[in-house]
Amino acid sequence: MATRKKRTTTDAVQILYRRYYQGRPERVRGLEEARADDSVARKLTALRLHAGLTQRQLAKLVGTTASAICRLESADYAGHSLAMLNRIAIALDQRVELRFTPLPHGKRLKSA
Amino acid sequence: MATRKKRTTTDAVQILYRRYYQGRPERVRGLEEARADDSVARKLTALRLHAGLTQRQLAKLVGTTASAICRLESADYAGHSLAMLNRIAIALDQRVELRFTPLPHGKRLKSA
């Protein structure tokens, strides 16, 4: 890779990628393994950026629109459906894994 | 615990538990750690039974009805929402963990 090949559509995406991950090892680390205990929104954003896609591009792959993707990636959004998450995962060659883990004894709801 | 104390409401639940797990070590194992790569429906059923609850009891904890729980535990149901899964998890003193794992190179959608 010598003379800045051809400026493809991923150009702007790389800008975004640099803007977020350039020189932030801990962020990159949390990206490589998408298994951080992060919020769903952040997981989705990380997944998309890691794939080098814009919201619009991912939307086309998933079969929806950019605004929908934006909604899902919004932090204050809790209305995700497994169906949609699966569609996104498939479009990104991933699998959705769901796991229930017991809560530490400190913050239980009731003793029983 | 000597003389079969008092026959509480959990009596019938224990029957169900026996019916499903009696003498099936692998099922019990998959129950202890709820982290098997099972379908969501089976995970929910296992979680509920492990907590020693009927669908009705769980429904009351969650704030819904038994039929709704039954729907969620039905195998041919793919309309789960993270909101509902979280409600159930909280009622059962659990946490929902979502993870995206890359698909093996064999069964990709497209090369890019």
Added chain:
DNA sequence: ACCGCTATTCGCAAATATGAGAATATGCCG
């Protein structure tokens, strides 16, 4: 057989997510 409890399934109203397009920011680069 009956009774009690469970699970499953049906129907419908209400709440919510999605699909879609347009309008408004924000940031980057020439």
Added chain:
DNA sequence: CGGCATATTCTCATATTTGCGAATAGCGGT
């Protein structure tokens, strides 16, 4: 500055899930 691409937010119609009650079926014990 002026394009250009992105991300975000808004509004609407449609699709889907949820809430709830009732009706049915299955199973176990008396």
